[in-house]
Amino acid sequence: MNETWWKEAAVYEIYPVSFKDSNGDGKGDLQGIISKLDYLKNLGIDVIWICPIYDSPGKDNGYDISDFYAINPEFGTMSDFDELLKQAHDRGLKIMMDLVLNHTSDQHPWFKESRSSIDNPKRDYYIWKKGVNGLFPNNWESYFSGSVWELDENTDEYYMHLYSKYQPDLNWNNDEMVHELYKMISWWLQKGVDGFRLDAIAHIVKAEGLPNADNPQHLPVVRAYQLFSNLEKVHWMLKKLNEEVWMDYNIMTVGETSGLGPEQALEYVGDARHELNMVFQFEHMNLDSASAGTGKWVPRAWTLLELKKIISNWQTTLHKKGWNANYLGNHDQPRPVSRFGNDQQYRVESAKMLATFMLTLEGTPYIYQGEEIGMTNVAFETIGDYRDVETLNYYEYSHLHGKPMDETMAAIRAKSRDNARTPMQWDASPQAGFTTGDPWIKVNPNYSEVNVEAAMSDPNSIFHYYRRLLALRKTHKVMVYGEYKLLLPLDSELYVYTRTLDGSEDQIIVILNFFGESPVFEWPEDLRDLSRELLISNYSPNLDEEADEIQLQPYEARVYRLY
Template sequence: MNETWWKEAAVYEIYPVSFMDTNGDGKGDLRGIISKLDYLKDLGIDVIWICPIYESPGKDNGYDISDYYAINPEFGTMEDFDDLLQEAHARGMKIMMDLVLNHTSDQHPWFKESKSSTDNPKRSFYIWRKGVNGLYPNNWESYFSGSVWEMDPETDEYYMHLYSKHQPDLNWRNEEMVHELYQMIRWWLEKGVDGFRFDAIAHIVKAKGLPDADNPQHLPVVRAYQLFSNLEKVHFMLKKLNEEVLMDYDIMTVGETSGLGPEQALEYVGDQRHELNMVFQFEHMTLDSASNGTGKWESRAWTLLELKKVMSRWQTTLHNQGWNANYLGNHDQPRAVSRFGNDKQYRVQSAKMLATFMLTLEGTPYIYQGEEIGMTNAAFDQIGDYRDVETLNYYEQSHLQGKPIDQTMQAIQAKSRDNARTPMQWDDGPQAGFTTGEPWIKVNPNYTDVNVASAIKDPDSIYHYYKRMLSLRKTHKALIYGEYKLLLPLDPDLYVYTRTLEQDTILVILNFFDDTPIMEWPKTLRGMSRDLLISNYDLPPDAEGDRIELRPYEARVYRLS
């Protein structure tokens, strides 16, 4: 067993534009993060992952970088960042940057040069092609709908963008461009950052020749993930990045790699691969999406049996071979308690249950800002209240296809990325204490009830439960390195598993729904003494019997001996 600091750490993701504003412009800033470092330290956080803060036109909330070496003035200055780094380190916390290596902004100097002429030296920093018989160079569909190709009338060629047309893809076959990225990464590491989350890293290599994807329905554009996601040469590129730069520093790395299972993940994170420390998997993020190819916007009911199957595969496959990155929400996903819990009657209980789940699995836990107080989906009624480019594109496409507006809005209320991007709810004052100005996106109306100030005052709050869980994880190494074993695999309501390290066994019991199922104590565990470590309910007197009636969204963690 290879013990290391990033396996034992708890990570807190900050979406800076929505975290804390100190200058009244309605957008969060670096000084705002600095002002909340003591709050994060008190919570029990070890690593702060900050979404992109680089110079950017903001067409995709900072994931369109125009200068890798500069801080977006909306967030502050490089001096502010240096202060943040110093202040975090002084408190024993580390800073992980969010870095986009698949694409840049169309305002990046490289791209401006690249599009200036077909023979510019930086032309091949990006992916350019001529059209074919008046059509796009191929039939690939963008993640944000429409073609991945955008015509540049000045040079009469198309450039590729897997995401927005304002985010042209870099050409990783160009060694000069790759070398420039290496230099930039080393510059940040020399400054003292403690790791990177590599955005869309699975897409940096595209299929040779950029062939058309299969298109049985003869659509204008089709999903072609198999031609630009997780291709074999990605591993060559990551090994080289490790050898040339990353291995010289004691840092943590996590990759965003959609569309793979745990066996494929080991190709990225296997102990002997020397590529990444961990990857974010997306299998559990698609359980509530229709499986008919219509994408994330068409929802379906997920089942606990499906969730157990997915999570158990990742837990068992990576054990002693790689490492998991565990999460239920982030800046690209709906709020966890609205998606996997009950954000109405049982918001507090279900948020605590989900915290128990995430913090007792093998892998590094990632907490998204506001999860620790049980923030919920905003579910705005008007499309004008949304800001996310993906959401707005979906609304426009749905309108063109003649879908009913109420059906479209229902999908957006459930799945829009803006659900996670509303301002952090600090108190019950104006704009939830986030800003003295007008926020860039509306505050969730429930901030008067759901906010940090009231959570800190309430000893039974979700916030204090997170503190206890994070402390518990640090106290029991079995919750970090212990082997996961699923119990009651066919139970449709209860998720029960053990974490075992040498002679230390931890039992986790989770009721994922609002009913009251009876759990028969597993025969293999009878006769062992039970020490209740934590629960999200006060336990009744008969809690130690062999037949346990669980209450809605109940969570219990026992130490067995």
Template structure:
């Protein structure tokens, strides 16, 4: 397997508006990030992924870009960005930008020009169509609810938006538009950025003719992902982007690609494809939802064997063929300890267990801000306290459908993107040390107990456990490049696997339950002895060599010594 720096890196995602405010306006900014670079260096991360900081009206918290070449004033200036880039590089921390190429803001000069008339030179920078019989051009549903089409009264045509009406989709069949995108990416590379996370990149190509989706229930709009997700021409465009812009730059790239399995992912990240280094997969993010669309707000119970099946498929299908991007939470998902762990009586233990899981899988691990101190979901009582456009749209739709308020708010408490967007909890002072002013969104109520200052002082904190895990990953190449093998696939409580590289082998044992569980070393696992590298509980002396008692959410990682006459896994 070819070694690459981005395979060995640990990435830390920053949602700037919520990370650290330096000037008291209640909004996180670039100088706030600069002030915390030493904190991130001490944690051990190698790359900071910064969510969009470009000029934007903020209809979707920066994912609606109105100027790719400018920093939004609330975040600071381009001089602030240059200072951040230099000071991060001085600490051997790389910077990865979040780049939105599927759409722009409706306030972008390209779109303003495009909508000015049907004969505008930039008309075809975006996707415009006439309506059919007084209805939308087709019946596709937006990710944020409602039709993907918005009528522009001036020209009488509709423009497409897979997300909100403030985010018109770019037309990737227009060579002049593509040329302008290339020019912009080259500009950022010349500045010295170290990589890009390509937002919604799987959606930049739409099906020819924009056909209607099948509509058995005769709804006005329906999910039509098959017509705008992971279509073949996406790969042609990505290969061309690499050939003409990215090749020759030693950067990392990761794509947001929903709706695919590992075999499809290899079309993006296969070693010989020359498209992306890795992609974010979403299969494990849908475990607790019956389906996509508005149904994603519903909750279903899931089992550990289901999670094992998904993760194992990705771990094994990509081994030696491509590369994984591993994450359990981000700015679009609920907090990982609230979703996959136990954020009440076992918050610390389960947060450490999930950290062990994340850092011992094959692939580049992505830590989302606050995970290293075990930040949890919030539960604001009033809808007015929520800011996320997707959450507010869901609430409005629920009101129209006369869904009981209590049921709607319960769904929001579990699934809202704002769960991950509350301010970073730095200390127990007012506003959690995030800002001297009124934060743009309320702080989670538990900030006095859950904060960085308290975590730094406690040698047994989640933060210090992350530090140890990251340090171990840097010391043991097997944690980066080792082959993953699942054990006990049907066990309802324990997730157990090995990582093997040459003669080195790690055994990872994770208890995903609130119960005490007995674990007996499988006979097929041949070893002379095992050295405990890390665990999230103090270990009990005199424990049986073969049988282990795993406490609630306990995690252990052993380095095994191979028997000379056996292979590690039979």
């Protein structure tokens, strides 16, 4: 068993602009984060992952970086960051930066030089091509809809952008550019940061020659994942990055790698690969959509059997070979309690059940801000209340194609990234205690009921349940390193699994009722003779715990130690 600090850690993701505003300008900032470090320490997390805080025009909420070496003035100064790093380290908390290596802002000095002329020395820092007979260089579709190509009239060539036109893709075939990135990463490591989340890292290599994607329906643009996602040369690039930069540091790395399964993930995170510690997988995030990508807006009913199959495959395939990154929500996803739980009648119970799920799987758990108090999706009345570029692009696309507006708004309320980006709800005061000014995006109206102050004062709250779960994970190594085994694979309501630690008698069983009914759990024959200690439950069971049958309550979760 290869024990490592980042396997035992729990990570808390902060979306800075929505976390805590310290100066009343309506946007969260670094001093706001500093003011809440004791809150995070009290929760029991170990690592703070901070979404991009670099200088940026903000066309994609900071994922369009114009200066890797500077802090966005909206968030504060480099001195504020240095103070945050010191204050966090003084409390035993680590800081993980969000790093965007696939693209920059179109306002980055490199791109300004690159687009200035065809002969500029930095022209090849980005991906440029001439059009073909008045058409785009190829038929690839952007993640944010439309072509990946944008015409630059100054030089009459197109530049590539897998995301928005304000985010031109870097050319990783240019060694000089790559070494500039190495130098920048080293600079942050020397400052003392403890790791990186690598945004869109699977896309840094594109298919040689940038060929057209298959297009049987003769569409103007088509999704071409296979031509810019998880290509073989990505692994060579990451090995090189590891060798050149971060192998001398005891850091944590996690990559955003859409479109792969666990076998392919092992090419990134396998113990002998020396590339990344773990990756975020997206299979379970696509369960409730007609398809990945633009299909995210077309709803589809998900089933527990499908979720079990996906999670179990990742748990078993990576065991003893690599490491999982476990999450149900982040800054790009709807709120888990609204998506996989019940954010109305059983908000508290289902939020606790989902927390139990995430914190008892093998892998490093990621908690997104507000999950620990059960924050929910928001249902803004008009499109004018939304800020997310992907959401606004989808609304425009739907309008142009004549889709019914009620259908479009329903999809947006279910899937918009702004569901996760409404301000953190600290208390019941105006603007939820997030700011004394006008927030950059509206606060969820339920803040008077759902907020940190109320949660901390209630010993039975979701917040305190998270604290107990995190404490248990630190106490019982089986919850970190134990082997996962799925029980009742065909049960459509109950998700049950054991975790067993090699070379010991440490074993737990996790029993989760994923829905609002009251199914009966029957103890498996081979476990009935073992003694049971209830470690945690989101209810207060008043039952004979030696009974071979347990009638579970809606969204009930139980974790037993078996011995």
